[in-house]
Amino acid sequence: MIEPVGAKPHKIDAGGRLKLREEQRKALGSSVVMACGFDNCITIFTPEAWQRYVEDFAALGAQDPDAHDLRRMLISTAELCEIDAQGRTKIPDFLMRWAGLGGEGKLQAYLIKVDEGRWECWEAGRWQEFLTVRAQELKRVASSFWGAGRAPREP
Numbered sequence: 001m002i003e004p005v006g007a008k009p010h011k012i013d014a015g016g017r018l019k020l021r022e023e024q025r026k027a028l029g030s031s032v033v034m035a036c037g038f039d040n041c042i043t044i045f046t047p048e049a050w051q052r053y054v055e056d057f058a059a060l061g062a063q064d065p066d067a068h069d070l071r072r073m074l075i076s077t078a079e080l081c082e083i084d085a086q087g088r089t090k091i092p093d094f095l096m097r098w099a100g101l102g103g104e105g106k107l108q109a110y111l112i113k114v115d116e117g118r119w120e121c122w123e124a125g126r127w128q129e130f131l132t133v134r135a136q137e138l139k140r141v142a143s144s145f146w147g148a149g150r151a152p153r154e155p
Contacts, residue, residue: 007110016096017088025087034095035078039130042099042121049117099123
């Protein structure tokens with residue numbers, strides 16, 4: 001069976017709880033680590049994936065200012081969040097604001113699986129804007145990965 005992937009729309013209730021789908025609950029487990037992500041999204045890690053990222057941060061040069069800023073942004077904003085029996089997890093208020101999910105009419109989000117153990121939560125309008133703005137650029141990036149005239153392998 002092929003695991004469903006991709007961006008999926010979700011509602012966030014008035015209490016700031018994100019309701020996960022069954023396949024997402026299975027993949028994420030009973031708790032997640034949420035932190036500020038790039039492009040004003042929320043990065044969501046399984047605890048195991050978070051531990052790998054923390055170990056990767058430790059390997060970054062302590063004197064490198066960019067590595068220090070990256071470590072500062074991700075680790076200082078990380079928060080362990082439980083997933084309840086109904087598959088809901090409360091998004092911390094500061095992360096709701098970071099991702100633009102706090103305003104009226106901003107309670108729809110896209111949950112995107114990025115890789116094994118790492119997801120992103122985007123405000124719906126920002127996700128659509130990201131896709132629109134990056135579309136042409138991503139054609140160039142794809143070309144650099146697969147070369148001129150070559151395409152990715154078919155599944």
